[in-house]
Amino acid sequence: MKNIQSRKGFTLIELLVVVLILGILTAIALPSYLSSVNASRQGAANTNARALATAVQGKAVTANAYDSTLADYATDMGGSIPLNPCTGTNTGYAITTTATTATVAATSGSNCGSWTPMTFSLTL
Numbered sequence: 001m002k003n004i005q006s007r008k009g010f011t012l013i014e015l016l017v018v019v020l021i022l023g024i025l026t027a028i029a030l031p032s033y034l035s036s037v038n039a040s041r042q043g044a045a046n047t048n049a050r051a052l053a054t055a056v057q058g059k060a061v062t063a064n065a066y067d068s069t070l071a072d073y074a075t076d077m078g079g080s081i082p083l084n085p086c087t088g089t090n091t092g093y094a095i096t097t098t099a100t101t102a103t104v105a106a107t108s109g110s111n112c113g114s115w116t117p118m119t120f121s122l123t124l
Helices: 012-063
Strands: 093-097 101-106 119-123
Touching: 012 093, 012 101, 012 119
Parallel strands: none
Antiparallel strands: 093 101, 101 119
């Protein structure tokens, strides 16, 4: 009678091949995922800046002047300024005013990679 040993488990080569395949898949998928996350954050920052521009214009129409103080628009924005996902704060927006014009833009921040935010121009 022969003594037969049953082999259980994986060999080192098999494990290395699986780890190699997982590494290749991660190297391909990760940059695409990060690009999608950055694009989503940039879009959200621009959308929030547009909503802020609408509030700025609405307040300017009633006051007949632009106000560059960001905190003054919290009530008009539903109680608080929306979060800028690129800066991680709700102060990540710039309002620049003159007597009859204003511009509103999100600040770029470090959470979105390098990009140029949209600027919304307003006129009385």
